[in-house]
Amino acid sequence: MPATKPNRTAEHPTEGFRSAVLAPATDRPVRVYLPTDYQPKYAYPLVVLFHAEGECEEHSVRLVPQLSRRNYIVLCLRGPVNLGCRADGRPAFGWGEGQPDRGTKAALAYATSQFSVHPDRVFLMGIGEGATAAYRLGLSMGTCAAGVVALNGRLPKGRVRANQLRVLIGHGSANPVVPVTEARRAATQLTRAGSDVSMNRYATAHRVHPDMLGDANRWIMEQITGKSLAHGH
Numbered sequence: 001m002p003a004t005k006p007n008r009t010a011e012h013p014t015e016g017f018r019s020a021v022l023a024p025a026t027d028r029p030v031r032v033y034l035p036t037d038y039q040p041k042y043a044y045p046l047v048v049l050f051h052a053e054g055e056c057e058e059h060s061v062r063l064v065p066q067l068s069r070r071n072y073i074v075l076c077l078r079g080p081v082n083l084g085c086r087a088d089g090r091p092a093f094g095w096g097e098g099q100p101d102r103g104t105k106a107a108l109a110y111a112t113s114q115f116s117v118h119p120d121r122v123f124l125m126g127i128g129e130g131a132t133a134a135y136r137l138g139l140s141m142g143t144c145a146a147g148v149v150a151l152n153g154r155l156p157k158g159r160v161r162a163n164q165l166r167v168l169i170g171h172g173s174a175n176p177v178v179p180v181t182e183a184r185r186a187a188t189q190l191t192r193a194g195s196d197v198s199m200n201r202y203a204t205a206h207r208v209h210p211d212m213l214g215d216a217n218r219w220i221m222e223q224i225t226g227k228s229l230a231h232g233h
Helices: 057-067 102-114 129-144 180-192 210-225
Strands: 004-006 016-022 030-034 044-050 073-076 081-085 091-094 117-127 147-151 166-172 196-202
Touching: 016 102, 030 057, 030 102, 044 057, 044 102, 044 129, 044 210, 057 073, 057 210, 073 102, 102 117, 117 129, 117 210, 129 147, 147 210, 166 180, 166 210, 180 196, 196 210
Parallel strands: 044 073, 044 117, 117 147, 147 166, 166 196
Antiparallel strands: 004 016, 016 030, 030 073, 081 091
């Protein structure tokens, strides 16, 4: 196990966000969200969030309440590629094209060992370039990943090996960065490789549409319960 230095520890963790600095990626703090009425003896699903290119883990933090305050433990990661600062002074990071790095794996190990996570309910969710990172990790994890949610992102380059991955693709119909045709192509490639793929299109460009996270929450819960849930919009 990698050494950990969480900024806050508690014998009985409570709901809300907490930060941790983990070796070997001590320059990449992670944020962990514990849900409302967190019960340490209940095994929660874990959602791992990969931010868009040019963002950081704080962007993922802002999305968590729109996903769910109650259903999941959420791990918000920072990409390994330092892109400097945005025009507004906030730090900017990306994910690059390499395989999942040791920092990402250490963060996943930390969350699953320190909090009450169901080992068969680890879902990966990414936005833009973060979706590509989520695909890459999910395809490398095999059956250890319960599913991948890819929002406005590309499938990694190269041949997709045979897999049984469950995937939800959410994509803006007017996305100028990653055209919706690429999302359709990803769905076709994944399906041919054995993935169980669902795809939704939204009336937006490359930003996260308000309905994307609600649909992601519903899809994840359907994978967990095996039941089709009614749409709220």
